[in-house]
Amino acid sequence: MANEKLTDQPELTGTPDVGDFLHIVDLTDDTSKKITVSNLMLAAPGGSGVTAVTGTAPIVSSGGTTPAVSISAATTSAAGSMSSADKTKLDGIATGAEVNVNADWSASSGDAEILNKPNLNVLDGQILEYTTRTSAFGNGSHEGEILKINSDTLSYGKVYQLLSSGWAGTLASSASRSVGLLGWALGTNSGTNGLFHKGILESSTFSFTAGDTLYLSASSEGLLTATAPTTSTHVVRVMGYAITSTRIYFNPSPTFIQID
Numbered sequence: 001m002a003n004e005k006l007t008d009q010p011e012l013t014g015t016p017d018v019g020d021f022l023h024i025v026d027l028t029d030d031t032s033k034k035i036t037v038s039n040l041m042l043a044a045p046g047g048s049g050v051t052a053v054t055g056t057a058p059i060v061s062s063g064g065t066t067p068a069v070s071i072s073a074a075t076t077s078a079a080g081s082m083s084s085a086d087k088t089k090l091d092g093i094a095t096g097a098e099v100n101v102n103a104d105w106s107a108s109s110g111d112a113e114i115l116n117k118p119n120l121n122v123l124d125g126q127i128l129e130y131t132t133r134t135s136a137f138g139n140g141s142h143e144g145e146i147l148k149i150n151s152d153t154l155s156y157g158k159v160y161q162l163l164s165s166g167w168a169g170t171l172a173s174s175a176s177r178s179v180g181l182l183g184w185a186l187g188t189n190s191g192t193n194g195l196f197h198k199g200i201l202e203s204s205t206f207s208f209t210a211g212d213t214l215y216l217s218a219s220s221e222g223l224l225t226a227t228a229p230t231t232s233t234h235v236v237r238v239m240g241y242a243i244t245s246t247r248i249y250f251n252p253s254p255t256f257i258q259i260d
C-alpha cells in the first residue's frame with residue numbers, strides 16, 4: 001500500500017453517503033485509517049444549507065432560504081440609499097459651502113465677509129457724493145450728501161449759495177443771497193472739499209439747543225442761527241434742526257418766506 005500512488009487510485013463517483021469514507025495511510029506505522037465522509041461535509045445530505053438571512057437597517061431582508069435583500073431610501077431622520085436627485089443636488093454644492101452664515105458689513109475676512117461692497121467713504125470726483133461714518137461723531141465730522149461744483153475758494157464752516165458766477169456767501173437780509181442751492185463748506189475748495197448739502201454735521205462752532213429750528217443769519221454772512229428773521233424784506237428759510245448743542249441735521253428747505 002505504501003508504494004501505491006494516490007493519483008493511481010479510483011475516483012469516488014456519485015453522491016457521497018454517510019457510510020463512505022476516505023482511505024489514508026499512516027506512514028509512521030504503515031497502517032490504514034479512514035475518515036468518514038460525513039465528517040467532512042458542511043451538512044448531511046438532504047440538509048437545507050442556509051436557512052435565513054436578516055439585515056440591519058438600512059439593509060432589509062425578506063428572510064427565508066431565498067431572501068430578497070434591499071436598502072431603504074434615506075430620509076431626514078434615517079440613513080439609507082441616496083436618490084439620483086439627491087446626488088445631483090449634492091454635486092451642485094460648492095466645496096466648502098456653509099449654511100446660515102450671517103453676513104457682516106464690517107467683516108474683513110471669513111465666511112461673514114461681504115465681497116465687492118461699495119466703498120461709501122471714497123471721494124469719487126463726481127458732482128454728488130454720499131458719505132457715511134463707521135466711527136463716532138466728533139468735531140468736523142459729517143454724514144450725508146456732498147456737492148462738488150467748480151473750484152471756488154471757500155471758508156470752512158460757512159453756508160454758500162450757488163450762483164452763475166460760483167459759490168457766494170449767504171445772508172438772510174437779501175433774497176438774492178438766500179435762495180436757490182445752498183451748501184455748508186467742508187473745506188477751502190468747492191471742487192476738492194465740496195459743500196455739505198444734506199445730512200448730519202458736527203462742529204464746535206455750533207452753539208444750539210437740541211430741537212432748535214435753524215435759519216440763515218441776516219447779520220453774519222454764511223452762518224446759521226436759531227432765531228428766525230423778523231425784519232421786512234428778510235428771508236425766512238429753514239436750514240435744518242439742532243440735534244445737540246454741536247450737532248445738527250442740515251437740510252435747506254426748497255421753499256422760503258420773504259417778510260413784507
